[in-house]
Structures are given as structure tokens and as C-alpha cells.
Amino acid sequence: MTTIHARLALLPDGWARDVRITMANGSFQSVEPNRQPEAGDERCEAILPGMPNLHSHAFQRGMAGLAEVSGPAADSFWTWRDVMYRFALAMNPDQMETVAAQAYIEMLEAGFTRVGEFHYLHHDRDGSPYEDIGEMATRIASASAQTGIRLTLLPVCYAHSTFGGAPPLPEQRRFISDLDGFARLVEASKGAIAGLDGAVLGVAPHSLRAVAPDELAALLDLVPNGPIHIHVAEQEKEVADCLAWSGQRPVAWLLDHAPVDGLWCLIHATHMRRDETTALAASGAVAGLCPVTEANLGDGIFPAVEYLAAGGGRYGIGTDSNVRISVTGELRQLEYAQRLQRRARNVLATAGGSTGRSLFDAAQRGGHQSLGVADGGIAAAAPADLVALATDAWAGDDGDALLNGWIFASGVAVDAVWVAGRKVVQGGRHMLRDDETARFQATMRQLLTDTDLG
Ligand code: NGQ
Ligand code: ZN
DSSP states (O other): OEEEEEEEEEETTEEEEEEEEEEETTEEEEEESSOOOOTTOEEEEEEEEOEEEEEEOGGGGGGTTTTOSOOSSOOOHHHHHHHHHHHHHHOOHHHHHHHHHHHHHHHHHHTEEEEEEEEOOOSOTTSOOOSSTTHHHHHHHHHHHHHOOEEEEEEEEOOOSSTTTOOOOGGGTTTOOOHHHHHHHHHHHHHHHTTSTTOEEOBEEOBTTTSOHHHHHHHTTSSTTSOEEEEESOSHHHHHHHHHHHSSOHHHHHHHHSOOSTTEEEEEOOSOOHHHHHHHHHHOOEEEEOHHHHHHTTOOOOOHHHHHHTSSOEEEEOOBTOSSOOHHHHHHHHHHHHHHHHTOSSTTSOTTSOHHHHHHHHHHHHHHHHTTOOOOOSSTTSBOOEEEEEESSOOOOOHHHHHHHHHHSSSEEEEEEEETTEEEEETTEETTHHHHHHHHHHHHHHHHHHHTOO
8 A cells, every 4th residue: 555645636626735645456545635644655746647648659769869860852751751661670579679668668757657559560570470470569568567557559450552452562561461460460469468457459440541441341340349540631642642542531531431439539630621620529539649740740730729619629649659758748749839820829728727737638538538448537446547746946836837837847847657556657767767778778779780770
């Protein structure tokens, strides 16, 4: 049993003061406001529920920063993807596990306590399945078990290079499955997460480019009632290609041809017309926004104001390419892109309220929904996942102001993180950081040599 006393705590019905919390067997046992600390309590300044990270490609953490160099022709999402493929083609299972563990350590240090791993690097370097087709999924699960981050595993179905069932490119060979192969991958993924506390299995058609309509329909039956994630309308070229193929834009096509509801998460959904934005908001699905990656790749800006004005629009945040892993960075970039576009301030705040609080609450709700778990928050019987903030250059006693300080300013930082009642981050550092950093550096030296990206 662990007992924490927090000066401020963000509970399901708002901020409370002097909150005493006990945790045992992975859950909160009691949450009591207006209590004085007792001897032996761990003292915290402010505690929050852990943030869900709804979209990650863990292996891409290994190429973070390596594509920020201009190439021979104009750089774009597509030239970035060439570099990313070079990296993906080099990695072996040990390297996958090491890079994923590093990414997950950084996520926990940032205040993320669950990751949605959109996992598509399935096969061996020549494209043939590993002896255990779930080898790479097992490595992801192992990185989650070691570091303590909770996992929603989203095995990806990837069958074609673009719309109209085009054959895959040679450099996509490690991702590729037909429907039978994908069903085996889903079975193996179930096995891979079987021993993981609180793990959830979903399914992820990669994009409308990578799966044909009949494949999309068939694969939805593989994980009944599980989360369904898909990349959509991230790049303008994808919109143009979808129009040429079907006469419809990608989000419109998806809403018309698939049973999109609250189980779905549409990753990016950057390029939408007004009618698509309104229809997506009404569908109950979550928009999976990855603002740092979307900025890094030059994708465009999500129409957040129209989406929220339509009523009911849900969103969460993902670190996607893992180029820089940060809860505050994603929330800040989300708001700042809107400010730059509209030349306005506090765009995503609910009227009269704190912008940081609005962003935080929305990302909690949408993140949990999209990863297939209840948004229990800090409450008795909920899983004991929480983040403690410490202040070294912040004064004031108001929780919402403190959230704004954390997200937009300096002087407030993650101090400690517990998952299932177990402390995994202390003083801002993950318990395994020192050991893992050495292993990560050795792995990266090898990968830089093998890919010639160093
Ligand atoms: C991915 N990433 O699957 O990793 C994609 C790039 C693609 C982002 N879209 C590949 N950010 O979409 O074809
Ligand atoms: Zn992605």
C-alpha cells in the first residue's frame, strides 16, 4: 500500500485540495480531499491523471532528428518517408525492442501512461514472416512490460502501395499482409499481450491507400468491439489520389463506406471540407491529432475550430513519429497552429476558461475512448495511474493556472509517475533510464552505420 498526499489534485469533478490517496493492488483504494498529511505519506505538489498517447510508431524514435537535412530536390512528407523506409528496412527485433523501450521511457517521463502502438513493422528484412509471425509484436509488448507503460496494441493491415489495390513497393515488404496473414498476426498479437496488465487489442487498417474496400470490411470483424485506427487525409496528395480513384475525398469516402462510430480513431484527418468536419464530429469517432509530427512533416492544420463548433467533436493526442516526445509539446503545438492560422489567442479554450485545462481534458477523454479504456481518472477503484508535477519557478495556488504553466511556460515539470500503483518515474527520470540509454546508444551506433544515416 502506498499513500500520497497532494496539495492539489485534478479529480474527475475538478481540482481538490489536500488530497490523500491510497493505492494497492494496482488501483486507487481511497481518494480523500481536505485531509492533512500523515507521517509516511509521499508529498506531492500537484497530481493529474496520466495522459493517453493515442498514436505511436515506436521504431521511428530511432530516426528522430535524422531527416532534418535538405535533400537533392524539394523535401516533403514523401522524401521523409523514403528516409523512414530506409531505417525500417534495417531494424532487427533486438533493435526494435531497444528503440521502443527508449521511446516508452521518454513517454512516461513526459506524463503519458498508455500508448496506442500502431504497429506495422511485422516481417523480417527480406519480407518473409518471422518463425513466430508475432515476433515484432512480442518485442513491443516486452518494451511495454519493462518500462511500465500501458499498451493498446494496434496491429496494422498493409496490403497495397496506393488506391485501387496497387501492388506494394519492394521497400514496403516488411509491412505487407493479405487478409489470411493479417488474421494470423492478430492472433499472434493477442498472445503477445496476454500477460500484460490492462493491455487492449485493436486493429488498424493502415490507410485507404494500403487497404482495399473489401479488405477494410473484412478485417473489422477480427477484433469485435476493439478500437479501430486508420491514417486518413494527412497529405494533399492523398486527397487528390483518393478523388481520382473514387470521386470522393478520403474522410467523406470513409464515413460513407465504413461503419465509423465511437470505436474508431481517424489519425490526422487534416484535410477536410466543412461537411466532412461536421460529419466526423457527429460520428462519435475520435480525431487522432499528432500536432508535433504534423508540423514536422508539413502536413497542414486540423480544422479544430470548425470541428468543435459542430458540436460533439472529440480529439486526443499522439506522438506519431516520436521525433520529440512531449505531452505539453503536443498540446501547445495544437493550440499554437490554430493561433497562427487565425491570428487569435486562446482559440481552443472553452469560453472564459483555461486553455491548458480545455486541451488537457479533451485529450484525456478522446485518448481513453480511442484506446479502448475507461476514463476513470483519479478515483477509488480506477487503475492507479498518475502524474505528479513539481514547480521550481511557479507561484500560485490555482490548478488550472498551474496546468497553463506546465503546458505554455517554464518552471513546472513532471516529477513522478505511477502506473498501476508502481512508481516508474522519480525526479523526472525513469527508473531504467541510465541502463537503457547505454543500450540505446549502442543500438543507434549500429543502425547509423547500417543505414548510412549517421
Ligand atoms: C507511417 N506516418 O505509417 O509511419 C506514416 C508514413 C505513410 C505518418 N503518416 C507512411 N506520419 O503514411 O505511407
Ligand atoms: Zn502514423
